[in-house]
Structures are given as C-alpha cells and as structure tokens.
Amino acid sequence: MLKIENLSAEIDGKQILKGLSLEVAAGEIHAIMGPNGAGKSTLSNVLGGKPGYEVTGGSVQFMGQDLLDLEPHERAAAGLFLGFQYPVEIPGVSNVQFLREALNAQRKVRGEEALSGGEFLKLAKEQAGLLKMDMEMLKRQVNVGFSGGEKKRAEMVQMGILDPKFAVLDETDSGLDIDALRIVGEGINSIMRSADKGVLLITHYQRLLDVVKPDKVSVLADGRIVQTGGPELAMRLENEGYDLVMADA
Amino acid sequence: MPTTKDEAWRYADADFLANANLDALSHWRTLEVPAGETRSEFMYKDSGLESAGATDRLRVHVRKGGRFEGFYIIAGGRYQRVEVEVTLEEGAHFEFGGVTIGGGDKVQEFVTRTIHAEPNATSNQVVRAVQWGRSTGNFLGRIEVVKDAQKTDAGQNFRAILLEKGASANTKPELEIFADDVLCAHGAAIGQLDEAAAYYMAARGIPPQIARKLQVQAFIGDAFVAIEDEATRDRMMEQALEQLNEAVL
Numbered sequence: 001m002l003k004i005e006n007l008s009a010e011i012d013g014k015q016i017l018k019g020l021s022l023e024v025a026a027g028e029i030h031a032i033m034g035p036n037g038a039g040k041s042t043l044s045n046v047l048g049g050k051p052g053y054e055v056t057g058g059s060v061q062f063m064g065q066d067l068l069d070l071e072p073h074e075r076a077a078a079g080l081f082l083g084f085q086y087p088v089e090i091p092g093v094s095n096v097q098f099l100r101e102a103l104n105a106q107r108k109v110r111g112e113e114a115l116s117g118g119e120f121l122k123l124a125k126e127q128a129g130l131l132k133m134d135m136e137m138l139k140r141q142v143n144v145g146f147s148g149g150e151k152k153r154a155e156m157v158q159m160g161i162l163d164p165k166f167a168v169l170d171e172t173d174s175g176l177d178i179d180a181l182r183i184v185g186e187g188i189n190s191i192m193r194s195a196d197k198g199v200l201l202i203t204h205y206q207r208l209l210d211v212v213k214p215d216k217v218s219v220l221a222d223g224r225i226v227q228t229g230g231p232e233l234a235m236r237l238e239n240e241g242y243d244l245v246m247a248d249a
Numbered sequence: 250m251p252t253t254k255d256e257a258w259r260y261a262d263a264d265f266l267a268n269a270n271l272d273a274l275s276h277w278r279t280l281e282v283p284a285g286e287t288r289s290e291f292m293y294k295d296s297g298l299e300s301a302g303a304t305d306r307l308r309v310h311v312r313k314g315g316r317f318e319g320f321y322i323i324a325g326g327r328y329q330r331v332e333v334e335v336t337l338e339e340g341a342h343f344e345f346g347g348v349t350i351g352g353g354d355k356v357q358e359f360v361t362r363t364i365h366a367e368p369n370a371t372s373n374q375v376v377r378a379v380q381w382g383r384s385t386g387n388f389l390g391r392i393e394v395v396k397d398a399q400k401t402d403a404g405q406n407f408r409a410i411l412l413e414k415g416a417s418a419n420t421k422p423e424l425e426i427f428a429d430d431v432l433c434a435h436g437a438a439i440g441q442l443d444e445a446a447a448y449y450m451a452a453r454g455i456p457p458q459i460a461r462k463l464q465v466q467a468f469i470g471d472a473f474v475a476i477e478d479e480a481t482r483d484r485m486m487e488q489a490l491e492q493l494n495e496a497v498l
Contacts, residue, residue: 048452051444076454088449092467101463102453109454158453 001026001166001198002067007058008223009046016042018223019058024166024216029192029199031209031234034220035242040202041085043220044170047200048082049075063165076102077109079165081158083172087151090142095154096124098142099161106162127160131187148175156187167192168200173208185211206238221246250274260387260419262328262356265302277306277334282341284312291481293488294331295324302328309333311341313367318344320476322489323357332360337370345374346472350465350492352382352416358389365394365401368428372402377469378409380416381496391423392433399430409439410468412461412496462493 002024009017016039024030034040046053047060049072060067065078076082090098104114115123128138131153143151152172159167169188173181185208192199201214209217209231217233218225219242226246227233237245250271251258258266266274282288288309296303303325311317315338323329335343349357357380363372378386388407409418422435442464450460469489476482 048448050448072448072451073454073456073460076452082452084449084452088443088445090443090446090449090464090467092470093463098450098453098455098463101459102450102455105456105459106454162453 001028001063002200003061005059005061007043007046007060008056009042009053010056011042011053015056016223017046020220020224021058022218022225024198024200026198027195028215029188029201029212031201031203031214031217032220032225033203033217033234033237033242038220039223040220041170044082044085044168044200044202047075047080047168048072073105074109076162076164077106081162081164081167083155083159083167083169085171085174087143087146087155089144089146091144093142095138095140095142096121099124099138099158102158103162124157124161128157130160130190131157132183133157149177149180152176152184153180153187156184156191160187160191163191165196166198166200168202170202171204172201173203173205181208182211184208188212206234209234219246256423257332257360257362257389257391259421260356260358260385260389261330262302265328265356268301269304274304277308280307280309280317282309282311282315282317284338285314286312287316287318289317290319290321291476291485292320292331293322293324293485294329296326296329302326302330304330304332306332307334309335309343311335311337311343311370313338314340316342316344318346318475320346320473320485321348321359322485323347323349323359324351324489324492325357326353326355328356330358330360332362334362334364335372336364336366337372339367340369341367342370343372343374344475345372345376346475347374347376347388348379348469348472348489349376349386350379350469350489351384351386352380352413352496353384354382355384356387357384358387360387360389362391363393363403365392365398365403365428365431367395368397368399368401370398370401372404373475374405375472375474376407376420377472378407378418379412379465379469379493380409380418381412383415385417385419387419389421389423392425394424394426394428394431394433396427398428401428401431401433403432404434406435406471407437408468408471410442410465411439412442462490465493466490 007020219227347359376388
C-alpha cells in the first residue's frame with residue numbers, strides 16, 4: 001500500500017531523513033520505534049505534506065500514486081489519515097462542522113454524494129460512541145479546551161468518521177492514561193484492522209503495542225530504518241533499550 | 250471639509266475626501282431610543298466597486314435603561330465609512346458589531362464615538378477586519394466618560410486578519426475618562442490566518458479555499474455573537490463570507 005524508497009528530507013536546511021526505505025502492505029500494522037530526534041515526526045510530516053519540509057530525494061508510492069505529488073488535502077482524499085502528535089485547536093469551528101466539511105470534501109473528490117446533516121450526525125454519533133466520547137464534545141470547538149487525552153480520543157473519532165485506507169499515527173499514545181490508552185488502542189483495532197487497510201504506528205513505548213498488536217516493527221535511527229522485525233523486536237527494545245538492540249543489528 | 254488631518258478622518262481615503270460632496274458628507278441620520286426600549290440596526294454596506302465611496306453617519310441618543318444595537322458589514326468599494334455616535338443615559342447599553350471585509354484598494358472603516366453621559370451605562374464593541382489585496386480596514390473608537398458617570402463599563406475589541414502582504418489595518422482607541430469608578434477594556438491584534446490550523450484542516454481533506462472560509466467565519470463570528478436572532482446572524486455571516494469568493498488568493 002505504502003512504499004517509501006530512499007527518502008531524504010530536510011527542514012530549515014537541516015537533513016533529517018537520510019535515505020529511508022519502508023514498505024507497508026495491505027492488512028498490515030507496522031510500528032515504527034526509535035530514539036528521540038531519529039526523524040519519526042519528520043517522517044509523519046513529510047507523508048502528510050506539511051509546509052516547511054523539503055524532500056531532497058527518494059519517492060513515496062501510495063496505492064499506486066506518487067504521494068509526494070499530491071497537495072495535503074488531496075492526500076487525505078486519496079485515503080491517507082494523519083494522526084497528530086499535537087492536535088491543533090481551531091477556535092470558532094465545531095468538530096461537527098469541521099468533520100462534515102472534511103468528509104464531504106473527500107467524498108466529492110471520490111465522486112460520492114455529500115452526506116446530509118442528519119446522515120452525518122448519525123455517523124458521528126456511532127463513531128463517537130465507539131470511542132466513548134460524548135456527542136456534546138463533538139459539538140464543541142475543534143480541540144479547544146480538550147485535555148491531552150481528549151484530543152487523542154477525538155483524533156480517533158475523526159479517523160472513524162473519515163474511514164481512511166491508511167493511517168499514519170504519530171505518537172497517538174502520548175499523554176494518555178491507562179484507560180484512555182486502551183480505548184484508543186481498541187479504536188485503532190476496530191477502525192483500521194482490516195485486510196484492505198494499513199497503519200504506520202509511530203510510538204515511543206511498548207504499552208500501546210500491547211493493545212494494538214503490530215505485524216511488523218521497524219527501528220528508525222538517524223533518519224533511516226536500521227532494523228525490521230516482528231512484534232518481538234518491540235519487546236527487546238523495551239527491555240534492552242535502543243543502544244543495545246541497534247548495536248546487535 | 251474634513252481632511253485626513255482631522256483625527257476622526259485620519260485613515261480615510263484622501264482622494265475621496267477631496268472630491269466628496271460636503272452636504273452628503275455632513276449628513277447625519279438620527280435616532281432616539283425611548284427609556285427602557287431596544288432599537289436594532291443590521292446593515293450590509295456594499296457601495297459597489299465603481300462607486301467613489303460612501304459614508305453613513307448615525308447619531309443615537311439612548312434614554313434611561315434603553316438599548317441600541319448596531320451590526321454592520323462593510324464590503325463596499327473604494328472608500329466606505331460607517332460612523333456611529335451614541336450618547337448613553339443612566340443604565341443604557343450600546344452594543345456594536347462590525348466587520349470590514351474586502352480586497353483591491355478598498356478603504357473600509359468604522360468610526361464610533363460612545364458618550365457615557367450618566368452613571369451605570371454599558372457599551373460593548375467588537376470589530377473584525379478581513380483584508381486582502383492592498384485594502385485597508387480601520388477602527389477608530391472613541392469613548393468618553395463624563396464626570397459623575399460612575400460604574401461605566403465600556404469594552405472595545407478589534408482584531409484584523411490580513412490574508413495577503415500589502416493589506417493593512419489601523420486602529421486607534423481613544424479614551425477620555427472624567428469619572429473614577431469606571432471599567433474600560435480595550436484589546437487589539439493584527440495577524441494572519443493560523444497556518445497550523447490550515448494544515449490540520451488540509452490533513453483531514455479540506456481544500457485551502459474552504460479552510461480559509463471556515464477560519465474567516467470563525468474569526469468574524471465574534472462580531473455577531475450578540476445578535477440574538479439566529480436567522481439574522483446566519484444571514485449576516487453569509488453576506489460577509491460571500492465577499493471571500495471575490496478573493497483570488
């Protein structure tokens with residue numbers, strides 16, 4: 001589904017990704033772990049098309065399309081969902097309006113009919129229920145006044161409503177307590193665990209991987225993937241630390 | 250004939266003033282609000298691109314415990330000015346909401362003079378400017394609190410968003426206070442649209458044009474919060490946002 005080849009990228013003239021290659025097949029949940037400053041968030045930002053990042057080499061194929069050739073909103077319409085490490089507050093715009101505009105913009109690109117207000121609310125209610133989120137929260141302004149945990153939970157509700165083909169989740173587990181972690185993890189499973197979907201799960205810690213069992217685990221260090229293995233690799237990283245595991249590689 | 254050397258005309262369009270008709274310029278509409286009653290005014294000012302300019306000046310006297318509320322959109326051409334002078338008796342209230350929105354080389358301005366002539370009167374003014382091209386949005390708000398007008402509570406807030414380099418906004422609050430037990434709050438800020446919010450919306454599939462509209466809608470909404478009738482509020486919002494369609498950014 002997602003094929004990254006020899007990707008190099010920089011921000012403010014500083015090279016962060018240095019020839020990163022990675023492939024995620026349909027039906028696969030692929031965890032990316034790595035020390036601070038390795039380039040995990042940069043990878044997520046480059047895949048999303050965040051302004052300020054410059055791709056200096058390599059390619060990214062997403063379901064047969066050149067992902068880097070698409071504008072950020074076109075990437076979303078193509079089925080890519082980006083879970084933000086720090087979800088952005090948008091004062092004055094309600095979650096309901098925001099998500100309805102987003103969903104209908106995506107549907108338009110795909111040649112599907114727009115959902116009516118009633119149809120949308122029904123869908124939103126279902127998805128919010130799945131993540132144990134009150135509909136009242138969805139009527140509030142996007143992320144304004146939400147706690148760290150609520151923001152992450154709202155991200156998953158957004159993912160449920162937009163129903164993407166592929167999700168890049170950047171430290172979705174940060175700022176979550178144990179209960180919220182479980183709810184979010186189960187949300188990822190129920191929304192994205194499917195033979196025709198894929199997930200790139202960027203995380204620091206093993207604990208999310210106890211709930212969302214990855215098929216593959218890769219270690220990102222100094223701008224490239226240095227090791228790929230099965231779920232047992234995440235356990236080793238947790239127990240032995242990055243330095244030891246990477247020294248072995 | 251006023252010139253830009255006059256304080257209340259300092260940001261006005263000099264060419265317009267030089268060629269204006271003095272009678273038209275000196276004309277004031279007048280309104281008296283009886284004690285305990287409310288008068289409201291909702292106006293959409295669009296003099297058209299061809300027009301050299303237009304001014305609308307209104308002088309209001311609010312009797313004891315009365316309320317005057319005025320909500321205005323300036324979308325007009327070359328030079329458009331809405332000026333409101335309000336005198337408040339004991340316990341009266343003045344509510345003002347204004348939006349300037351436009352591009353090209355339009356000069357759009359609100360000028361208010363609020364006279365708290367007796368104790369316990371309150372006033373609240375919210376002005377939002379959205380400018381692009383080489384246009385200018387201005388707010389000159391003068392508040393006078395006479396001697397003995399104790400317990401006056403006057404608030405004024407101006408914010409501008411400049412969608413393009415070359416657009417500008419000016420504000421100049423003037424407070425003249427001769428009573429000592431008075432609350433006068435003033436705030437002003439000039440900025441650009443929030444890029445982080447724009448990227449967040451794009452990441453959910455919202456194209457830049459709709460993202461901008463949502464952000465502007467949230468921004469100008471502040472000026473119309475005090476409109477009680479929802480249908481009227483929606484109509485004002487729509488009229489203002491229509492102007493954005495003209496903006497090719």
